[in-house]
Amino acid sequence: MKSPIISFENITYKYEDGTIALKDIILSIEHGKKIALIGNNGAGKSTLFLLLNGILKPTSGHIKYKGKKLSYTRKQIKHLRQQVGIVFQNPDTQLFSSSVYEDIRYGPKNLGLSSEKLKKTVHEAMILTETEYLKDKPPHFLSIGQKKRVTIAGIIAMNPELLVLDEPTAGLDPYYSEKVMLLLDNIHNKNRTVLISTHNVNLAYEWADEVFILDNGKIIEQGSPIEVFNNLEAIKQSHLERPWIMDICQNLNLLEKDYPKSKKELLEMMKLYSIQKDK
Amino acid sequence: MLKINDYAYISPLKDVHPTEKVVFALSALLFTILTKNLIIASITFATMSTGIVLGAKVPLYRYTRLLLLPSFFLLSSIIAILFSVAPIDSESINALWKFQTDSWQIYVSSYSINEAIHIVFTVLASVSCLYFIILTTPLNHLIWLLQKAHLPTLFIELAGFTYRFIFVLLEKIQEIYIAQSSRLGYQNYRIWLASLGALIVSLFIKSIRTTRDLQIAIDSRGGDEGLYEVELNIKYKQFHWAGIIFFIVVLLTISIS
Numbered sequence: 001m002k003s004p005i006i007s008f009e010n011i012t013y014k015y016e017d018g019t020i021a022l023k024d025i026i027l028s029i030e031h032g033k034k035i036a037l038i039g040n041n042g043a044g045k046s047t048l049f050l051l052l053n054g055i056l057k058p059t060s061g062h063i064k065y066k067g068k069k070l071s072y073t074r075k076q077i078k079h080l081r082q083q084v085g086i087v088f089q090n091p092d093t094q095l096f097s098s099s100v101y102e103d104i105r106y107g108p109k110n111l112g113l114s115s116e117k118l119k120k121t122v123h124e125a126m127i128l129t130e131t132e133y134l135k136d137k138p139p140h141f142l143s144i145g146q147k148k149r150v151t152i153a154g155i156i157a158m159n160p161e162l163l164v165l166d167e168p169t170a171g172l173d174p175y176y177s178e179k180v181m182l183l184l185d186n187i188h189n190k191n192r193t194v195l196i197s198t199h200n201v202n203l204a205y206e207w208a209d210e211v212f213i214l215d216n217g218k219i220i221e222q223g224s225p226i227e228v229f230n231n232l233e234a235i236k237q238s239h240l241e242r243p244w245i246m247d248i249c250q251n252l253n254l255l256e257k258d259y260p261k262s263k264k265e266l267l268e269m270m271k272l273y274s275i276q277k278d279k
Numbered sequence: 280m281l282k283i284n285d286y287a288y289i290s291p292l293k294d295v296h297p298t299e300k301v302v303f304a305l306s307a308l309l310f311t312i313l314t315k316n317l318i319i320a321s322i323t324f325a326t327m328s329t330g331i332v333l334g335a336k337v338p339l340y341r342y343t344r345l346l347l348l349p350s351f352f353l354l355s356s357i358i359a360i361l362f363s364v365a366p367i368d369s370e371s372i373n374a375l376w377k378f379q380t381d382s383w384q385i386y387v388s389s390y391s392i393n394e395a396i397h398i399v400f401t402v403l404a405s406v407s408c409l410y411f412i413i414l415t416t417p418l419n420h421l422i423w424l425l426q427k428a429h430l431p432t433l434f435i436e437l438a439g440f441t442y443r444f445i446f447v448l449l450e451k452i453q454e455i456y457i458a459q460s461s462r463l464g465y466q467n468y469r470i471w472l473a474s475l476g477a478l479i480v481s482l483f484i485k486s487i488r489t490t491r492d493l494q495i496a497i498d499s500r501g502g503d504e505g506l507y508e509v510e511l512n513i514k515y516k517q518f519h520w521a522g523i524i525f526f527i528v529v530l531l532t533i534s535i536s
Contacts, residue, residue, distance in 0.1 A: 016338075017289070053461055078466060086461050093454040096481035106477075107462035110470050140484055158462065 003067035004028040005162050005193060006052060010061035013047050021047040023217040032190040036204035037197040039214035040239050045197045049164050053084040082111060085160035089167045091147035095139035100150050103139060107158040125157035129183060145176035156187060165196045181207060205243035206262050213238050226259050282446050283413060290335040292415040296513045297424050300416055303523045308408040311401055314534040320400035327407035335415045345410060353402050357395050361387055418442055423509040451485060
């Protein structure tokens, strides 16, 4: 078995003013997963992300990258930041170049790719995110949905093994939210893990195959979405709700086998159920 | 990194009346500058530093670093004061150290050393007074005070906005810097330069856009003039005033004697 991409061993992070952002976190991120990190505001999500690509150093504990302890040498940091790409919540801070094309090129260019390879990589990232027609526009002319896709393109162009997105659907209308989530499905493959943070339990339930709940700097529950959302105490503690699909199934006593994964599956199940009843 | 105005908001001294703090710090500043007395400067520096570190609970190493901030200006002026240049044939008195070339001489006199020492003490003491105000008084309290002093509204609002936006700008710089570092910016000299350029340009664009948005927000909330309407619910304490008067009397006696 491959060793996880990144694992946290008893990570604690304390801010300068004494606030403890993360307490004794144990966590491992495997290859090829779709992970949703759920937590309310101020739970420590952003701190956790900045630890993942070595911007912050833990106060205590250590981080292992592919089984090796991180020592924060220049070379290692460079490698880590290529392999762990972060799409920040506010696209405005991430788009700092003067055109969309240049912004997407920034990361791979810093990797030192040849100009031909660079062109190809950027082009592929633009095709995948449908941003090619925006190529020559300055970032501040774009709508939020477009900005979001450009920021994702900028990270994909670096071809990371772990793609981290902070609230990828925040501020987007339902159409663009769905588009972004579809894009994440396309990007995800058996070698690349996609990790998102979200407040939206329904989205986490439908999309993820692994869920972490972060509450007040601690991971209070982790596992498959069904396992996690069946832990009512953890959900209550972190001020969350159960996904509506699970609630409906339980209320209508529809549960014979497993919880349906999406609205479509639920509707099929209900249809089947009513046919059986008629007989 | 905690920014200096954050300390003001969490400082235990923030609930002390701003007039008391400002009168306290400014009277010390006045004595320091007017008398140029080493003892007064030392007392002022010691009192203010104690107030900042023990009273306002600013970590000592942060305070030391803040003090180093003006040291660049201090150092450059000290060098200019310490060394004097004169033609070789002029008679220099009391030169403690001398360096001669063909027709010029550079020398340090005991007078200039004395002058330099006075400047170092005065500057450090004055800076500590201002830090005392900045690190213990939140912006809105300062604005309240400026309003009580009947300064023009335009001046007060400009001061308020400028002070506030310094920290907004710093925050933005930090955010962009993190985003750039995450995509391998600043890795070598060339990338460092390109990244810095991108940061400055985007900061300009973002500043202009933020200002425009802010103006729209102010206009939509009907804020034509008099943006700051500060209410203060802090009471004067006799005990504090007694302390301040005692402090002034001490400084006065020293400067007279």
